[in-house]
Amino acid sequence: MLVLVASALGASLFGSFAVGWMGILFSLSLQMAMVTAPTITHRPRVHRSRHPHYDRAVLEHAFLLASFCALVLTAALGLWVTMVEQRGFSSVEFAVFFFAVLASGLHEQSRRQAFVRDTPRQAVVLDVGRSAALIGALCLCRLMQVSLTPTQTYLFIALASAAPLAYAFGSGIGKTSGRIRRHVARRHMPASFRLGVMTATEYVALNLPLLALGLFGSSTALGQIRALTSIAQIVQILPRSLETVLPHQLRAAFLEGRFETTRFVTIATISFGVLLHAILFVVFFIAHDFIVTTLFGEDFSSSSYLLPIFAGASLLSYIFSVQRSILIATNRPRIAMQARLYSLFVSVALSVTIVPFAEQTGTAIALLLVEFAVVVASYQALLLSFGRGYSNH
Numbered sequence: 001m002l003v004l005v006a007s008a009l010g011a012s013l014f015g016s017f018a019v020g021w022m023g024i025l026f027s028l029s030l031q032m033a034m035v036t037a038p039t040i041t042h043r044p045r046v047h048r049s050r051h052p053h054y055d056r057a058v059l060e061h062a063f064l065l066a067s068f069c070a071l072v073l074t075a076a077l078g079l080w081v082t083m084v085e086q087r088g089f090s091s092v093e094f095a096v097f098f099f100a101v102l103a104s105g106l107h108e109q110s111r112r113q114a115f116v117r118d119t120p121r122q123a124v125v126l127d128v129g130r131s132a133a134l135i136g137a138l139c140l141c142r143l144m145q146v147s148l149t150p151t152q153t154y155l156f157i158a159l160a161s162a163a164p165l166a167y168a169f170g171s172g173i174g175k176t177s178g179r180i181r182r183h184v185a186r187r188h189m190p191a192s193f194r195l196g197v198m199t200a201t202e203y204v205a206l207n208l209p210l211l212a213l214g215l216f217g218s219s220t221a222l223g224q225i226r227a228l229t230s231i232a233q234i235v236q237i238l239p240r241s242l243e244t245v246l247p248h249q250l251r252a253a254f255l256e257g258r259f260e261t262t263r264f265v266t267i268a269t270i271s272f273g274v275l276l277h278a279i280l281f282v283v284f285f286i287a288h289d290f291i292v293t294t295l296f297g298e299d300f301s302s303s304s305y306l307l308p309i310f311a312g313a314s315l316l317s318y319i320f321s322v323q324r325s326i327l328i329a330t331n332r333p334r335i336a337m338q339a340r341l342y343s344l345f346v347s348v349a350l351s352v353t354i355v356p357f358a359e360q361t362g363t364a365i366a367l368l369l370v371e372f373a374v375v376v377a378s379y380q381a382l383l384l385s386f387g388r389g390y391s392n393h
Helices: 002-010 010-043 046-083 091-116 122-145 148-161 162-172 178-216 219-235 237-255 259-296 298-329 334-353 355-386
Strands: none
Touching: 002 010, 002 122, 002 162, 002 219, 002 259, 010 046, 010 091, 010 148, 010 178, 010 219, 046 091, 046 237, 046 298, 091 122, 122 148, 148 162, 178 219, 178 334, 178 355, 219 298, 219 355, 259 298, 298 355, 334 355
């Protein structure tokens, strides 16, 4: 989807869009940490007869979190547009972006909750429907040679993600008793807070170099680098699926004491990712200019030589997805907190030293080093975790 958006907007406008898109992804990451992850841990302990009430209460919490994130992120985007891009931020832009964050949050929660309820077909329908609507709208605009703006793109995202939002208002929001809501909140709150802080720290660490490029460089430079990351993120569809399915499967294996199964699944998953990204690196190294020019046009070709670096960053992100799945499944988010703080310090240091002077090249190197720092720190956290045994599973 981002490939079509980048080619339709151009490097400069895509750089402006990328700032808001990072905000939307930040909201989805918090949703995963503060709502979905505690649900994976606590839902199996709830009696089947109470699952509908429990799921409705979780949906209400997801709606409140998405609304709060939408308000804060919209205000932050307004400040960025006013102070960095030095242009006005209209009420229409405010409303459209707010709606996009809210709808995207509930769409993602509905998709992940479908996996938790063991109804993956519903998740596939949601994903395919949203992707088809977005790709269809973008292709239609391209065929009609209509010039897109970031606000129009946010509107397409909001409308394509609106089905779960309509369902929430129609059947879920406001229909759960206060007693059930308080009970679910008490169960979720400790893990939600820890995972939320951990996810926020991790996301800021991984995206701070991009924001620094937009602040110290230009929207065009940011658009070019974000376009390159979107190519690598096509392969990261797999880590995104892992973060939804793998914690649930590993949690069941740990609860049943099948530790050898867990070990085999982890090693096989990482080995497959290494092989896949090795092939990706070779392809990017040989044909980087052809790939970038074909997908985005000449406007993005000046930074195409950096594409192989993002293959390495994508591999490290894949490995970290497996590590995070293990930590979520074993209910040990607190141990990973120091790892996230370490990666944040590395990201801040690189963002104020390398990025302002080397711009695109410095940003690519900084993103690679931050991913490496996260993987190393998380590996140390896993060693510490499993060194203490399985007494808390």
